[in-house]
Amino acid sequence: METKRSQELYEEANLYTPGGVHTSIRNVDPHLIFTKAEGAYIYDADGNKYLDYQAAFGPYILGHNHPYVNGKVIEAIQRTDLYGVGTTDLEIELARMICRNVPSAEQVLFCNSGSEATYHAIRLSRAVTGRTRLIKFQGCYHGWHDYVARNMLSKWDMIGKRDPGSAGMMDEAIDNTLICTYNDLEDVERTFKENDGQVAALIVEPIPHNIGCILPQDGFLQGLKDLCEAYGALLIFDEVITGFRHDIGGFQKVAGVTPDLTTMGKAMANGYPIAAVAGKKEYMQRFNTYPGGDVWFAGTYNGHAVGTAAAIATIDLMEREPVHEHVFRLGERMRSGIREIHARLGMKAVVAGFGSVWTTYFMDFMPQNYTDLQHNDADFYVRYRKKLLERGIYKMPMNLKRNHVGYSHTEQDIDHTLEVIESVLKEMLA
Numbered sequence: 001m002e003t004k005r006s007q008e009l010y011e012e013a014n015l016y017t018p019g020g021v022h023t024s025i026r027n028v029d030p031h032l033i034f035t036k037a038e039g040a041y042i043y044d045a046d047g048n049k050y051l052d053y054q055a056a057f058g059p060y061i062l063g064h065n066h067p068y069v070n071g072k073v074i075e076a077i078q079r080t081d082l083y084g085v086g087t088t089d090l091e092i093e094l095a096r097m098i099c100r101n102v103p104s105a106e107q108v109l110f111c112n113s114g115s116e117a118t119y120h121a122i123r124l125s126r127a128v129t130g131r132t133r134l135i136k137f138q139g140c141y142h143g144w145h146d147y148v149a150r151n152m153l154s155k156w157d158m159i160g161k162r163d164p165g166s167a168g169m170m171d172e173a174i175d176n177t178l179i180c181t182y183n184d185l186e187d188v189e190r191t192f193k194e195n196d197g198q199v200a201a202l203i204v205e206p207i208p209h210n211i212g213c214i215l216p217q218d219g220f221l222q223g224l225k226d227l228c229e230a231y232g233a234l235l236i237f238d239e240v241i242t243g244f245r246h247d248i249g250g251f252q253k254v255a256g257v258t259p260d261l262t263t264m265g266k267a268m269a270n271g272y273p274i275a276a277v278a279g280k281k282e283y284m285q286r287f288n289t290y291p292g293g294d295v296w297f298a299g300t301y302n303g304h305a306v307g308t309a310a311a312i313a314t315i316d317l318m319e320r321e322p323v324h325e326h327v328f329r330l331g332e333r334m335r336s337g338i339r340e341i342h343a344r345l346g347m348k349a350v351v352a353g354f355g356s357v358w359t360t361y362f363m364d365f366m367p368q369n370y371t372d373l374q375h376n377d378a379d380f381y382v383r384y385r386k387k388l389l390e391r392g393i394y395k396m397p398m399n400l401k402r403n404h405v406g407y408s409h410t411e412q413d414i415d416h417t418l419e420v421i422e423s424v425l426k427e428m429l430a
Protein backbone atom coordinates (compact mmCIF):
# COMPACT_ATOMS: atom_id res chain seq x y z
CA MET A 1 0.00 0.00 0.00
CA GLU A 2 1.53 3.31 -1.14
CA THR A 3 1.21 6.10 1.47
CA LYS A 4 4.01 8.46 0.40
CA ARG A 5 1.80 11.51 -0.27
CA SER A 6 -0.05 10.99 3.01
CA GLN A 7 3.25 10.88 4.90
CA GLU A 8 4.47 14.12 3.23
CA LEU A 9 1.24 15.92 4.06
CA TYR A 10 1.26 14.54 7.60
CA GLU A 11 4.73 16.03 8.14
CA GLU A 12 3.39 19.38 7.00
CA ALA A 13 0.32 19.04 9.24
CA ASN A 14 2.72 18.62 12.16
CA LEU A 15 4.25 22.03 11.49
CA TYR A 16 0.99 23.79 12.22
CA THR A 17 -0.91 21.45 14.51
CA PRO A 18 0.37 19.51 17.54
CA GLY A 19 0.53 15.92 16.35
CA GLY A 20 -1.01 16.94 13.02
CA VAL A 21 -4.54 15.94 14.02
CA HIS A 22 -7.45 17.80 15.59
CA THR A 23 -8.75 15.03 17.88
CA SER A 24 -6.39 12.94 20.01
CA ILE A 25 -7.77 9.59 18.95
CA ARG A 26 -7.10 10.39 15.26
CA ASN A 27 -3.36 10.00 15.68
CA VAL A 28 -2.98 6.44 14.44
CA ASP A 29 -0.45 4.53 12.38
CA PRO A 30 -0.29 4.82 9.37
CA HIS A 31 -1.11 8.53 9.25
CA LEU A 32 -3.43 8.79 6.30
CA ILE A 33 -4.59 12.07 4.81
CA PHE A 34 -8.12 11.70 3.47
CA THR A 35 -9.25 13.63 0.43
CA LYS A 36 -12.60 12.20 -0.65
CA ALA A 37 -15.59 10.28 0.71
CA GLU A 38 -18.58 8.86 -1.12
CA GLY A 39 -21.17 6.34 0.02
CA ALA A 40 -19.42 3.42 1.69
CA TYR A 41 -15.95 4.48 0.50
CA ILE A 42 -13.21 6.84 1.65
CA TYR A 43 -10.08 7.78 -0.32
CA ASP A 44 -6.64 8.96 0.77
CA ALA A 45 -4.12 11.35 -0.77
CA ASP A 46 -2.30 8.49 -2.54
CA GLY A 47 -5.52 7.42 -4.25
CA ASN A 48 -6.09 4.36 -2.02
CA LYS A 49 -9.75 3.43 -1.71
CA TYR A 50 -11.18 1.92 1.49
CA LEU A 51 -14.50 0.30 2.30
CA ASP A 52 -15.35 2.29 5.42
CA TYR A 53 -16.79 0.79 8.59
CA GLN A 54 -15.42 3.38 11.00
CA ALA A 55 -18.09 5.82 9.80
CA ALA A 56 -16.19 8.70 11.48
CA PHE A 57 -16.92 7.15 14.91
CA GLY A 58 -20.57 6.67 14.11
CA PRO A 59 -22.31 9.61 12.42
CA TYR A 60 -22.51 8.01 8.98
CA ILE A 61 -25.57 5.81 8.96
CA LEU A 62 -26.72 6.70 5.43
CA GLY A 63 -23.21 6.76 3.95
CA HIS A 64 -20.72 9.52 3.23
CA ASN A 65 -21.73 12.61 1.30
CA HIS A 66 -25.29 11.45 1.01
CA PRO A 67 -26.91 13.22 -1.99
CA TYR A 68 -30.31 13.72 -0.36
CA VAL A 69 -28.84 15.13 2.86
CA ASN A 70 -26.33 17.29 0.98
CA GLY A 71 -29.10 18.55 -1.33
CA LYS A 72 -31.25 19.59 1.64
CA VAL A 73 -28.29 21.35 3.27
CA ILE A 74 -27.46 23.27 0.10
CA GLU A 75 -31.14 24.19 -0.38
CA ALA A 76 -31.28 25.47 3.21
CA ILE A 77 -28.11 27.57 3.11
CA GLN A 78 -29.08 29.18 -0.19
CA ARG A 79 -32.09 30.54 1.65
CA THR A 80 -31.09 30.96 5.30
CA ASP A 81 -28.26 30.63 7.83
CA LEU A 82 -27.88 31.85 11.43
CA TYR A 83 -29.52 34.77 13.20
CA GLY A 84 -28.44 35.02 16.81
CA VAL A 85 -31.97 35.85 17.92
CA GLY A 86 -35.36 34.20 17.56
CA THR A 87 -35.95 30.74 16.13
CA THR A 88 -35.76 29.36 12.60
CA ASP A 89 -38.37 27.31 10.78
CA LEU A 90 -35.75 24.55 10.50
CA GLU A 91 -35.27 24.40 14.29
CA ILE A 92 -39.01 24.08 14.82
CA GLU A 93 -39.32 21.30 12.24
CA LEU A 94 -36.40 19.33 13.68
CA ALA A 95 -37.62 19.71 17.27
CA ARG A 96 -41.04 18.42 16.17
CA MET A 97 -39.44 15.38 14.51
CA ILE A 98 -37.35 14.51 17.57
CA CYS A 99 -40.25 14.90 20.00
CA ARG A 100 -42.38 12.74 17.70
CA ASN A 101 -39.86 9.91 17.60
CA VAL A 102 -37.83 9.78 20.83
CA PRO A 103 -39.91 8.54 23.80
CA SER A 104 -38.21 10.68 26.48
CA ALA A 105 -38.21 13.85 24.36
CA GLU A 106 -41.08 16.02 25.57
CA GLN A 107 -38.89 18.99 24.69
CA VAL A 108 -35.49 19.38 23.06
CA LEU A 109 -32.64 21.87 22.74
CA PHE A 110 -29.91 21.89 20.10
CA CYS A 111 -26.17 22.35 20.51
CA ASN A 112 -23.16 21.40 18.41
CA SER A 113 -21.51 18.34 19.93
CA GLY A 114 -22.23 15.36 22.13
CA SER A 115 -19.91 16.75 24.82
CA GLU A 116 -21.96 19.93 25.03
CA ALA A 117 -25.15 17.87 25.27
CA THR A 118 -23.89 15.72 28.17
CA TYR A 119 -22.50 18.81 29.92
CA HIS A 120 -25.89 20.53 29.76
CA ALA A 121 -27.79 17.41 30.86
CA ILE A 122 -25.55 16.91 33.90
CA ARG A 123 -25.69 20.56 34.93
CA LEU A 124 -29.49 20.45 34.59
CA SER A 125 -29.65 17.33 36.79
CA ARG A 126 -27.66 19.18 39.49
CA ALA A 127 -30.04 22.12 39.35
CA VAL A 128 -33.12 19.89 39.50
CA THR A 129 -31.92 17.78 42.45
CA GLY A 130 -29.78 20.33 44.31
CA ARG A 131 -27.07 17.63 44.48
CA THR A 132 -23.58 17.39 42.99
CA ARG A 133 -22.54 13.77 42.49
CA LEU A 134 -22.73 11.84 39.24
CA ILE A 135 -22.55 8.10 38.59
CA LYS A 136 -20.93 6.91 35.38
CA PHE A 137 -19.69 3.50 34.25
CA GLN A 138 -16.16 2.30 33.72
CA GLY A 139 -15.56 2.22 29.96
CA CYS A 140 -18.36 4.60 28.97
CA TYR A 141 -17.41 7.83 27.18
CA HIS A 142 -19.56 10.93 27.40
CA GLY A 143 -17.26 13.62 26.00
CA TRP A 144 -14.21 15.63 26.90
CA HIS A 145 -15.38 17.82 29.81
CA ASP A 146 -14.28 17.48 33.45
CA TYR A 147 -17.55 15.94 34.69
CA VAL A 148 -17.10 12.79 32.61
CA ALA A 149 -13.59 12.57 31.11
CA ARG A 150 -12.40 9.76 33.33
CA ASN A 151 -12.40 5.98 33.73
CA MET A 152 -12.92 5.32 30.06
CA LEU A 153 -10.21 3.22 28.42
CA SER A 154 -8.31 3.02 31.74
CA LYS A 155 -5.18 0.94 32.17
CA TRP A 156 -6.11 -2.36 33.78
CA ASP A 157 -4.59 -1.52 37.18
CA MET A 158 -6.74 1.64 37.25
CA ILE A 159 -10.10 -0.14 37.01
CA GLY A 160 -12.31 1.17 39.79
CA LYS A 161 -9.68 3.72 40.83
CA ARG A 162 -9.55 7.49 40.48
CA ASP A 163 -8.40 7.77 36.88
CA PRO A 164 -8.57 11.29 35.44
CA GLY A 165 -8.65 11.23 31.66
CA SER A 166 -6.63 14.41 31.43
CA ALA A 167 -4.11 16.58 33.18
CA GLY A 168 -5.62 19.89 34.23
CA MET A 169 -8.95 18.51 35.39
CA MET A 170 -10.62 19.97 38.48
CA ASP A 171 -10.17 17.74 41.55
CA GLU A 172 -13.68 18.56 42.65
CA ALA A 173 -15.14 17.37 39.34
CA ILE A 174 -13.13 14.15 39.48
CA ASP A 175 -14.16 13.39 43.06
CA ASN A 176 -17.82 14.04 42.41
CA THR A 177 -17.96 11.51 39.58
CA LEU A 178 -18.47 8.01 40.97
CA ILE A 179 -17.54 5.00 38.86
CA CYS A 180 -19.59 1.81 38.68
CA THR A 181 -19.32 -1.46 36.79
CA TYR A 182 -21.68 -1.84 33.83
CA ASN A 183 -24.19 -4.71 34.12
CA ASP A 184 -23.71 -4.80 37.91
CA LEU A 185 -26.86 -3.48 39.61
CA GLU A 186 -25.55 -4.41 43.07
CA ASP A 187 -22.55 -2.14 42.55
CA VAL A 188 -24.86 0.70 41.47
CA GLU A 189 -27.14 0.18 44.47
CA ARG A 190 -24.18 0.11 46.86
CA THR A 191 -22.87 3.36 45.34
CA PHE A 192 -26.28 5.04 45.69
CA LYS A 193 -26.50 3.87 49.34
CA GLU A 194 -23.00 5.07 50.21
CA ASN A 195 -23.81 8.47 48.68
CA ASP A 196 -27.42 8.72 49.77
CA GLY A 197 -28.93 12.14 49.09
CA GLN A 198 -25.89 13.26 47.09
CA VAL A 199 -26.30 11.76 43.61
CA ALA A 200 -27.83 14.14 41.06
CA ALA A 201 -27.76 11.79 38.09
CA LEU A 202 -26.63 8.54 36.61
CA ILE A 203 -25.38 8.76 33.04
CA VAL A 204 -25.05 5.67 30.87
CA GLU A 205 -24.50 4.68 27.26
CA PRO A 206 -27.42 2.23 27.04
CA ILE A 207 -25.01 0.06 25.04
CA PRO A 208 -21.40 0.98 25.90
CA HIS A 209 -20.20 1.29 22.30
CA ASN A 210 -17.06 3.09 23.35
CA ILE A 211 -15.72 -0.30 24.38
CA GLY A 212 -17.22 -2.10 21.39
CA CYS A 213 -20.63 -3.54 22.02
CA ILE A 214 -21.46 -4.74 25.51
CA LEU A 215 -25.17 -5.44 25.63
CA PRO A 216 -27.21 -4.64 28.74
CA GLN A 217 -28.27 -7.79 30.55
CA ASP A 218 -32.01 -8.37 30.88
CA GLY A 219 -33.47 -5.88 33.33
CA PHE A 220 -30.25 -3.85 33.72
CA LEU A 221 -31.53 -0.60 32.18
CA GLN A 222 -34.89 -0.91 33.95
CA GLY A 223 -32.95 -1.63 37.17
CA LEU A 224 -31.02 1.64 36.70
CA LYS A 225 -34.28 3.51 36.25
CA ASP A 226 -35.73 1.94 39.41
CA LEU A 227 -32.62 2.79 41.43
CA CYS A 228 -32.61 6.39 40.15
CA GLU A 229 -36.25 6.73 41.18
CA ALA A 230 -35.63 5.15 44.58
CA TYR A 231 -32.68 7.45 45.34
CA GLY A 232 -34.12 10.62 43.76
CA ALA A 233 -31.55 10.94 40.95
CA LEU A 234 -32.16 11.67 37.26
CA LEU A 235 -31.45 8.98 34.69
CA ILE A 236 -29.57 10.24 31.62
CA PHE A 237 -29.29 8.00 28.58
CA ASP A 238 -26.35 9.14 26.51
CA GLU A 239 -27.63 8.10 23.09
CA VAL A 240 -24.99 10.01 21.14
CA ILE A 241 -24.07 6.74 19.40
CA THR A 242 -27.21 4.62 19.84
CA GLY A 243 -29.70 7.42 19.04
CA PHE A 244 -31.11 7.16 15.49
CA ARG A 245 -28.66 4.33 14.76
CA HIS A 246 -30.46 1.51 16.55
CA ASP A 247 -33.94 2.92 16.07
CA ILE A 248 -35.36 6.26 15.04
CA GLY A 249 -36.48 6.49 18.70
CA GLY A 250 -33.07 5.48 20.05
CA PHE A 251 -32.17 2.42 22.09
CA GLN A 252 -34.65 3.59 24.77
CA LYS A 253 -37.41 2.66 22.31
CA VAL A 254 -35.90 -0.79 21.74
CA ALA A 255 -35.34 -1.41 25.47
CA GLY A 256 -38.69 0.04 26.52
CA VAL A 257 -37.01 2.13 29.22
CA THR A 258 -37.59 5.89 29.16
CA PRO A 259 -34.94 8.03 30.88
CA ASP A 260 -35.47 11.51 32.35
CA LEU A 261 -32.98 13.09 29.95
CA THR A 262 -31.41 11.98 26.68
CA THR A 263 -28.39 13.24 24.79
CA MET A 264 -28.10 12.70 21.04
CA GLY A 265 -25.68 13.52 18.21
CA LYS A 266 -23.77 11.58 15.54
CA ALA A 267 -26.25 9.56 13.39
CA MET A 268 -28.88 12.23 13.99
CA ALA A 269 -27.48 14.31 11.10
CA ASN A 270 -25.41 11.81 9.09
CA GLY A 271 -22.08 13.52 9.70
CA TYR A 272 -23.09 17.16 9.97
CA PRO A 273 -22.36 18.87 13.31
CA ILE A 274 -25.39 19.04 15.57
CA ALA A 275 -26.36 17.46 18.90
CA ALA A 276 -29.32 17.65 21.25
CA VAL A 277 -30.41 17.34 24.84
CA ALA A 278 -34.00 16.29 25.41
CA GLY A 279 -36.24 15.23 28.25
CA LYS A 280 -39.22 15.86 30.45
CA LYS A 281 -40.79 19.27 29.96
CA GLU A 282 -40.69 20.10 33.68
CA TYR A 283 -36.91 19.63 33.63
CA MET A 284 -36.25 21.19 30.22
CA GLN A 285 -38.06 24.37 31.31
CA ARG A 286 -35.37 24.89 33.94
CA PHE A 287 -33.03 25.92 31.08
CA ASN A 288 -32.88 29.70 30.75
CA THR A 289 -34.09 29.61 27.16
CA TYR A 290 -37.44 29.47 28.99
CA PRO A 291 -38.50 32.69 30.74
CA GLY A 292 -37.53 32.33 34.42
CA GLY A 293 -35.37 29.27 33.77
CA ASP A 294 -32.21 29.28 35.89
CA VAL A 295 -29.89 26.78 34.10
CA TRP A 296 -27.65 28.46 31.57
CA PHE A 297 -28.01 27.21 28.00
CA ALA A 298 -26.35 29.03 25.13
CA GLY A 299 -24.21 28.70 22.01
CA THR A 300 -23.59 31.01 19.08
CA TYR A 301 -23.97 28.23 16.53
CA ASN A 302 -26.83 26.33 18.19
CA GLY A 303 -29.48 25.48 15.61
CA HIS A 304 -27.34 26.55 12.62
CA ALA A 305 -29.10 25.88 9.31
CA VAL A 306 -26.41 23.42 8.15
CA GLY A 307 -26.85 20.99 11.07
CA THR A 308 -30.60 21.38 11.40
CA ALA A 309 -31.23 20.88 7.66
CA ALA A 310 -28.97 17.80 7.68
CA ALA A 311 -30.75 16.32 10.70
CA ILE A 312 -34.19 16.96 9.18
CA ALA A 313 -33.13 15.24 5.94
CA THR A 314 -31.56 12.29 7.79
CA ILE A 315 -34.57 11.66 10.03
CA ASP A 316 -36.92 12.24 7.12
CA LEU A 317 -35.15 9.53 5.11
CA MET A 318 -35.29 7.18 8.10
CA GLU A 319 -39.04 7.76 8.33
CA ARG A 320 -39.62 7.09 4.63
CA GLU A 321 -37.09 4.41 3.68
CA PRO A 322 -36.13 1.03 5.20
CA VAL A 323 -32.85 2.38 6.57
CA HIS A 324 -32.90 0.39 9.82
CA GLU A 325 -34.18 -2.78 8.16
CA HIS A 326 -31.25 -2.57 5.71
CA VAL A 327 -28.47 -1.85 8.23
CA PHE A 328 -29.80 -4.46 10.69
CA ARG A 329 -29.89 -7.13 7.95
CA LEU A 330 -26.37 -6.34 6.78
CA GLY A 331 -25.09 -6.08 10.34
CA GLU A 332 -26.41 -9.57 11.05
CA ARG A 333 -24.90 -10.89 7.79
CA MET A 334 -21.53 -9.51 8.88
CA ARG A 335 -21.72 -10.88 12.44
CA SER A 336 -22.87 -14.35 11.48
CA GLY A 337 -20.34 -14.46 8.61
CA ILE A 338 -17.44 -13.60 10.93
CA ARG A 339 -18.64 -16.14 13.52
CA GLU A 340 -18.64 -18.84 10.82
CA ILE A 341 -15.10 -17.87 9.84
CA HIS A 342 -13.95 -18.08 13.47
CA ALA A 343 -15.58 -21.51 13.78
CA ARG A 344 -13.95 -22.76 10.55
CA LEU A 345 -10.55 -21.57 11.75
CA GLY A 346 -11.07 -22.79 15.32
CA MET A 347 -10.40 -19.35 16.70
CA LYS A 348 -10.73 -18.04 20.25
CA ALA A 349 -12.84 -14.98 19.41
CA VAL A 350 -16.37 -13.64 19.93
CA VAL A 351 -18.41 -11.28 17.76
CA ALA A 352 -20.58 -8.84 19.68
CA GLY A 353 -23.02 -6.41 18.19
CA PHE A 354 -26.43 -4.93 17.77
CA GLY A 355 -28.18 -3.79 14.59
CA SER A 356 -25.64 -2.11 12.36
CA VAL A 357 -22.76 -2.41 14.82
CA TRP A 358 -20.22 -5.14 15.39
CA THR A 359 -17.01 -5.70 17.34
CA THR A 360 -14.67 -8.69 17.35
CA TYR A 361 -13.15 -9.47 20.73
CA PHE A 362 -10.20 -11.84 20.61
CA MET A 363 -11.13 -13.71 23.78
CA ASP A 364 -13.14 -16.83 24.55
CA PHE A 365 -16.20 -15.46 26.32
CA MET A 366 -18.68 -12.64 25.76
CA PRO A 367 -17.60 -9.68 27.95
CA GLN A 368 -20.17 -8.11 30.26
CA ASN A 369 -18.16 -5.07 31.36
CA TYR A 370 -14.85 -3.27 30.97
CA THR A 371 -13.03 -5.50 33.46
CA ASP A 372 -13.76 -8.57 31.31
CA LEU A 373 -12.00 -6.91 28.39
CA GLN A 374 -8.62 -7.50 30.02
CA HIS A 375 -8.89 -10.92 28.35
CA ASN A 376 -9.03 -9.43 24.86
CA ASP A 377 -5.85 -9.92 22.78
CA ALA A 378 -5.18 -6.28 21.86
CA ASP A 379 -1.93 -6.96 19.97
CA PHE A 380 -3.71 -9.43 17.71
CA TYR A 381 -6.44 -6.86 17.00
CA VAL A 382 -3.95 -4.14 16.04
CA ARG A 383 -2.10 -6.46 13.61
CA TYR A 384 -5.43 -7.71 12.20
CA ARG A 385 -6.74 -4.22 11.64
CA LYS A 386 -3.55 -3.18 9.86
CA LYS A 387 -3.73 -6.14 7.49
CA LEU A 388 -7.38 -5.36 6.72
CA LEU A 389 -6.41 -1.76 5.99
CA GLU A 390 -3.76 -2.93 3.53
CA ARG A 391 -6.52 -4.90 1.78
CA GLY A 392 -8.84 -1.88 1.60
CA ILE A 393 -11.09 -2.48 4.63
CA TYR A 394 -11.24 0.47 7.02
CA LYS A 395 -12.08 -0.58 10.57
CA MET A 396 -11.78 1.35 13.79
CA PRO A 397 -8.07 1.78 14.47
CA MET A 398 -8.36 1.31 18.22
CA ASN A 399 -8.66 -1.97 19.98
CA LEU A 400 -12.11 -2.41 21.59
CA LYS A 401 -13.92 0.07 19.37
CA ARG A 402 -16.90 -0.78 17.20
CA ASN A 403 -17.56 -0.91 13.44
CA HIS A 404 -20.63 0.33 11.63
CA VAL A 405 -22.62 -0.80 8.62
CA GLY A 406 -24.45 1.97 6.76
CA TYR A 407 -27.34 2.30 4.33
CA SER A 408 -24.86 2.66 1.46
CA HIS A 409 -23.19 -0.72 2.16
CA THR A 410 -24.40 -3.59 0.00
CA GLU A 411 -24.60 -7.37 0.41
CA GLN A 412 -21.61 -7.57 -1.96
CA ASP A 413 -19.61 -5.23 0.30
CA ILE A 414 -20.29 -7.47 3.28
CA ASP A 415 -19.41 -10.64 1.37
CA HIS A 416 -16.23 -9.08 0.03
CA THR A 417 -15.30 -7.97 3.57
CA LEU A 418 -15.89 -11.49 4.86
CA GLU A 419 -13.62 -12.93 2.16
CA VAL A 420 -10.87 -10.49 3.12
CA ILE A 421 -11.33 -11.21 6.85
CA GLU A 422 -11.04 -14.95 6.26
CA SER A 423 -7.94 -14.61 4.12
CA VAL A 424 -6.26 -12.23 6.61
CA LEU A 425 -7.04 -14.46 9.59
CA LYS A 426 -5.76 -17.54 7.75
CA GLU A 427 -2.54 -15.68 7.00
CA MET A 428 -2.18 -14.58 10.63
CA LEU A 429 -2.80 -18.05 12.02
CA ALA A 430 -0.48 -19.80 9.54
Ligand code: PLP
Binding pocket: 057, 112, 113, 114, 115, 116, 118, 141, 142, 143, 144, 205, 210, 238, 239, 240, 241, 265, 275
Ligand atom coordinates in the same frame (compact mmCIF):
# COMPACT_ATOMS: atom_id res chain seq x y z
N1 PLP B 1 -21.30 10.50 24.22
C1 PLP B 1 -20.93 9.39 23.55
C2 PLP B 1 -21.62 8.10 23.86
C3 PLP B 1 -19.94 9.45 22.59
O1 PLP B 1 -19.55 8.33 21.95
C4 PLP B 1 -19.34 10.70 22.31
C5 PLP B 1 -18.29 10.80 21.28
O2 PLP B 1 -17.77 9.84 20.77
C6 PLP B 1 -19.74 11.81 23.03
C7 PLP B 1 -20.74 11.70 23.97
C8 PLP B 1 -19.13 13.15 22.77
O3 PLP B 1 -19.57 13.61 21.54
P1 PLP B 1 -18.74 14.71 20.72
O4 PLP B 1 -17.47 14.02 20.26
O5 PLP B 1 -19.65 15.08 19.60
O6 PLP B 1 -18.45 15.82 21.65
